Amino acid sequence: MATKTHHCAKCQQRATVYDVGGSKCDSCFQQAIIHNFKTTISRKGLAQFGDNVGVAASGGYSSQALIDLLGRSLSEREDGKTSRMKMQVTIFHIDCESPFLSSNAGIEVIQPLAAKYSFRVCTAKASHSCQQLWKQVGECLAWKDVKDIGDLEELSRIVVYRMVAFLAKSQGCKIVFDGLNASSICRNILTSISSGNGFAIPFEVSPADMSRRFFDISIHHPQHDITDRQLIRYVWMRQIGFIAPNLTLLGPTSSVDSLTVSFLKDLEEQHRSTIPNILKTSSRIVVPLQFSHCSLCRVPVGSNGKFVSTCTKVSEKNDNEEQVHALLCKACQHRQGRMSMETFQSFLTSLMVFDKALQSQDNE
Ligand SMILES: [Zn+2]
Numbered sequence: 001m002a003t004k005t006h007h008c009a010k011c012q013q014r015a016t017v018y019d020v021g022g023s024k025c026d027s028c029f030q031q032a033i034i035h036n037f038k039t040t041i042s043r044k045g046l047a048q049f050g051d052n053v054g055v056a057a058s059g060g061y062s063s064q065a066l067i068d069l070l071g072r073s074l075s076e077r078e079d080g081k082t083s084r085m086k087m088q089v090t091i092f093h094i095d096c097e098s099p100f101l102s103s104n105a106g107i108e109v110i111q112p113l114a115a116k117y118s119f120r121v122c123t124a125k126a127s128h129s130c131q132q133l134w135k136q137v138g139e140c141l142a143w144k145d146v147k148d149i150g151d152l153e154e155l156s157r158i159v160v161y162r163m164v165a166f167l168a169k170s171q172g173c174k175i176v177f178d179g180l181n182a183s184s185i186c187r188n189i190l191t192s193i194s195s196g197n198g199f200a201i202p203f204e205v206s207p208a209d210m211s212r213r214f215f216d217i218s219i220h221h222p223q224h225d226i227t228d229r230q231l232i233r234y235v236w237m238r239q240i241g242f243i244a245p246n247l248t249l250l251g252p253t254s255s256v257d258s259l260t261v262s263f264l265k266d267l268e269e270q271h272r273s274t275i276p277n278i279l280k281t282s283s284r285i286v287v288p289l290q291f292s293h294c295s296l297c298r299v300p301v302g303s304n305g306k307f308v309s310t311c312t313k314v315s316e317k318n319d320n321e322e323q324v325h326a327l328l329c330k331a332c333q334h335r336q337g338r339m340s341m342e343t344f345q346s347f348l349t350s351l352m353v354f355d356k357a358l359q360s361q362d363n364e
């Protein structure tokens with residue numbers, strides 16, 4: 001971050017200003033980020049007054065910023081009056097033992113931050129039914145059989161998001177905010193294009209989740225207009241338990257995702273408008289009215305989807321297997337080719353069992 005002593009572009013005071021998010025002093029920068037965050041929530045209708053809102057938090061810098069921004073939006077106003085925003089907030093953290101979830105240091109950062117704003121924390125470990133589902137998915141899959149690091153990252157994201165939706169549902173929370181930001185949304189758009197999932201772009205680019213991929217649970221992105229660099233500066237300024245993002249560890253086994261991240265980072269350093277341009281262009285694509293979902297990753301699919309049949313046990317009691325049709329997006333069709341038949345099938349069927357539970361939870 002380039003710093004220089006200058007005049008703040010907003011309040012005109014002489015201060016150390018940064019080249020991230022305009023030449024603003026610390027205080028004006030933070031106010032601008034909070035304003036951006038609140039505007040996205042209200043203008044895009046991500047949540048209404050009095051809503052029960054969940055926050056998906058891994059403990060990384062983006063989710064740290066999310067909790068802090070939400071807490072401040074609900075408690076303070078520039079003019080010192082009480083905030084007009086009112087929500088019940090529950091933080092969802094997935095802390096299951098697994099070979100792919102990075103260290104559980106996340107919860108140590110989340111707990112004090114949640115306590116500061118009196119947010120409730122709900123972890124997967126504390127939920128019995130969540131643990132059960134986790135076991136079904138986690139144990140059936142031989143993770144060592146997944147050779148491609150990009151697949152490993154993506155498969156873990158797929159499971160984690162489903163678990164967040166499941167936890168939210170169990171707590172009667174239909175709206176969840178996640179830490180996706182302008183940079184990570186851009187990365188998702190670019191990887192969607194490169195994997196043949198262009199159909200999903202209008203869903204990826206919207207701050208509001210319109211995909212219905214987790215049935216009646218919507219996962220919105222209130223940090224849609226804030227970049228990685230801005231969030232990192234924000235978290236660093238707020239002196240939250242900063243955990244540096246792992247952008248530099250690009251080895252020979254880099255995934256498409258991490259390569260896209262470094263590509264975007266380089267591009268943005270030279271052309272500051274890259275990320276806003278990608279978002280602006282992508283948002284012009286019309287949201288399709290008719291679509292289904294990929295049975296594996298739940299991304300919206302159109303005519304690019306492919307039906308495959310898979311075997312699944314009808315019930316726990318009898319061993320009869322039933323042929324079920326699953327729909328795969330382009331990216332998962334490629335993924336199927338990179339994994340062993342057995343691994344792929346067992347993963348797919350256990351996720352489909354998960355979705356059944358997610359869909360039918362309220363009938364219990
Ligand atoms: Zn200022």
Ligand SMILES: [Zn+2]
Pocket residue numbers: 294295296297298299328329330331332333
């Ligand atoms: Zn898929």
